[in-house]
Amino acid sequence: MTAQTRDELIEQLKQGVVEFDEDSVVEAAESVVESEYDAYDAVMHGLAEGMNMVGELFTNGTYFVPEVLMSADALYAGLDILRPHVALDESRQIKGSVVIGTVEGDVHDIGKNLVKMMFEIAGFTVYDLGKDVPLDKFVEEQLRTDSEIVCLSAMMTTTMVGMPIVIQKIREKNPNVRIMIGGAPVSADIADKWGADGFAENAPNALEEALRMVGTLKDLQA
Amino acid sequence: MTSDGNSRQVVLDLLNHKTVDRIPCFSGIGNVTTSGLDQYGYRFPEIHVDAEKMANSALATFEQFGFESVVVPFDMGVEAEALGCTVKYYDDGSHRVLYPTISGKLSDKVSDINLNVPADFSQAGRLPLVMEAIRKAKAKAGDRAAIGSWVLGPFTLAGQLTDLNDLLKNSFKKPEMVNNLLAQLADVLVQIINLYKEAGADFITVREMGATSDVVSPRMFESLVLPHLRRVFAAVPSPTVLHICGDTNKIVEMMAQSGADALSVDQKNDLAASRAKLPEALLFGNIDPYNLLVQGTPETVEAGIHTIIDNGPSAVWPGCDIWPEVPPENMKALMATMEKYGAEAKG
Numbered sequence A: 001m002t003a004q005t006r007d008e009l010i011e012q013l014k015q016g017v018v019e020f021d022e023d024s025v026v027e028a029a030e031s032v033v034e035s036e037y038d039a040y041d042a043v044m045h046g047l048a049e050g051m052n053m054v055g056e057l058f059t060n061g062t063y064f065v066p067e068v069l070m071s072a073d074a075l076y077a078g079l080d081i082l083r084p085h086v087a088l089d090e091s092r093q094i095k096g097s098v099v100i101g102t103v104e105g106d107v108h109d110i111g112k113n114l115v116k117m118m119f120e121i122a123g124f125t126v127y128d129l130g131k132d133v134p135l136d137k138f139v140e141e142q143l144r145t146d147s148e149i150v151c152l153s154a155m156m157t158t159t160m161v162g163m164p165i166v167i168q169k170i171r172e173k174n175p176n177v178r179i180m181i182g183g184a185p186v187s188a189d190i191a192d193k194w195g196a197d198g199f200a201e202n203a204p205n206a207l208e209e210a211l212r213m214v215g216t217l218k219d220l221q222a
Numbered sequence B: 001m002t003s004d005g006n007s008r009q010v011v012l013d014l015l016n017h018k019t020v021d022r023i024p025c026f027s028g029i030g031n032v033t034t035s036g037l038d039q040y041g042y043r044f045p046e047i048h049v050d051a052e053k054m055a056n057s058a059l060a061t062f063e064q065f066g067f068e069s070v071v072v073p074f075d076m077g078v079e080a081e082a083l084g085c086t087v088k089y090y091d092d093g094s095h096r097v098l099y100p101t102i103s104g105k106l107s108d109k110v111s112d113i114n115l116n117v118p119a120d121f122s123q124a125g126r127l128p129l130v131m132e133a134i135r136k137a138k139a140k141a142g143d144r145a146a147i148g149s150w151v152l153g154p155f156t157l158a159g160q161l162t163d164l165n166d167l168l169k170n171s172f173k174k175p176e177m178v179n180n181l182l183a184q185l186a187d188v189l190v191q192i193i194n195l196y197k198e199a200g201a202d203f204i205t206v207r208e209m210g211a212t213s214d215v216v217s218p219r220m221f222e223s224l225v226l227p228h229l230r231r232v233f234a235a236v237p238s239p240t241v242l243h244i245c246g247d248t249n250k251i252v253e254m255m256a257q258s259g260a261d262a263l264s265v266d267q268k269n270d271l272a273a274s275r276a277k278l279p280e281a282l283l284f285g286n287i288d289p290y291n292l293l294v295q296g297t298p299e300t301v302e303a304g305i306h307t308i309i310d311n312g313p314s315a316v317w318p319g320c321d322i323w324p325e326v327p328p329e330n331m332k333a334l335m336a337t338m339e340k341y342g343a344e345a346k347g
Helices: A006-018 A022-034 A039-059 A065-085 A110-122 A135-145 A163-173 A188-193 A203-221 B007-015 B034-040 B044-048 B051-065 B078-082 B127-141 B154-161 B164-173 B175-199 B218-234 B271-277 B298-310 B328-341
Strands: A097-102 A125-128 A149-153 A178-182 A198-200 B086-088 B101-104 B147-152 B203-207 B240-243 B262-264 B282-287 B315-318
Touching: A006 A022, A006 A039, A006 A065, A022 A039, A022 A065, A039 A065, A039 A110, A039 A203, A065 A110, A065 B164, A097 A110, A097 A135, A110 A125, A110 A149, A110 A203, A110 B164, A135 A149, A135 A163, A149 A163, A149 A203, A163 A178, A178 A203, A188 A198, A198 A203, B034 B044, B034 B051, B044 B051, B051 B127, B051 B328, B078 B086, B078 B127, B078 B147, B078 B154, B078 B175, B127 B147, B127 B175, B147 B154, B147 B175, B154 B164, B154 B175, B154 B218, B164 B175, B164 B218, B175 B203, B175 B218, B203 B218, B218 B240, B271 B282, B282 B298, B298 B315, B298 B328
Parallel strands: A097 A125, A097 A149, A149 A178, A178 A198, B147 B203, B203 B240, B240 B262, B262 B282, B282 B315
Antiparallel strands: B086 B101
């Protein structure tokens, strides 16, 4: 049996994530490692790309949360195998650090966990504070880790109102931190009104936003 | 409105499918305001754990603004707590507004849930407290206002008892297992609802927001959620309301098959379209509680409420909990707008 090509394995990884077929993803990931193909390439163009497609299926109302969760499980199964083999070289430098959590009073963390996953895939260092996080903790953790980005998540209207308070407290301590907010009740308008730097409409979008924000920070420092 | 003193009559007549001469504005979901709490000198954390404070806080929204219902409780932890979960009350002595949450679930997995149904629910968790609050509310205002209470729906309650990720994945992978749990929870909720009715609640709302189309597919709603809602509504006295917030456009017709007397939807629902689909239904909604009532001005509130009235609801309801720190002038504008246009719409 001829070994699969890089392209075939990338496709298998991608489809495996979209079809939440953990076994297929694991098989493909192991083959990537065995064939000594580029693991980072497999992560980004296979797994992450698959998740992007899942994001679109969610946005267009084909997939719902259970499907997205199962796709994420499949992705993680592959990531666990591939990540140790991702070569560390200049182009894969740590993109930056992110503090992430669900605000106090809110115990929903599905969206937050998907955003965290996208950051991890892309090479960010993620400090996950979990859910129901006291507002001051976000500030403390950002100072402790000197993270470039702080991500706040809330799933309910009654808890998102803690976000402007966190934003204000962080700005007082460190005006250069980029703050991104997201969650069902949040909108681009609200993010703007509260002085956030970015708004995450969904997980893949959160990663795009984060890369853009880090880019602006690097320009500041240049 | 309190101005013409017939609020209770209008609301109850409406809920009982009788003809009314105006559209009322009320809610079946807990709605407290800090304005009301200030009147009594209460802090937010206190009102969930004391029957008198709970009743008075609920009453204040009716008394201060003429909002046409008195509803208890306010937080979503009551049923889960009665089944053994721990609740966090966020009481640090301050006045901050944080709704109680479940801090200790029954298990991390649906498969591990050991449902310990109390022999006597009327003694479990805060049920005695909520029942007492209902009795007090009825005694204080039962001649003037409709007294409401509410529970979570079976699916949403399941999400309180175990890890939500696990529940959602198993809803897809092992629906029979989830079905078994939901059937048991439906029976639990029937018991609780009957206790609230005994205590004097005029109407009951079931909140099943865990099953909105933002989370599960309409197909899953039909196969996994609807049967258990039907079970609940078939076993409790009228009048009842089924409330689901989030995107309900694809499931509103199925909601109408649940057996609830009325449906409540939020701002994501296209109310005019839903009205067209369900011309005879009691359809309540759909104020955006944050963007309109909190962020709005009296002018934008009037315009927004007028639009809602034009979309044809049977009653104007907030889409979900009213944010407690709602500006009093916006609450006043809400009720003034209802007074202005509510009778016209019926005429």
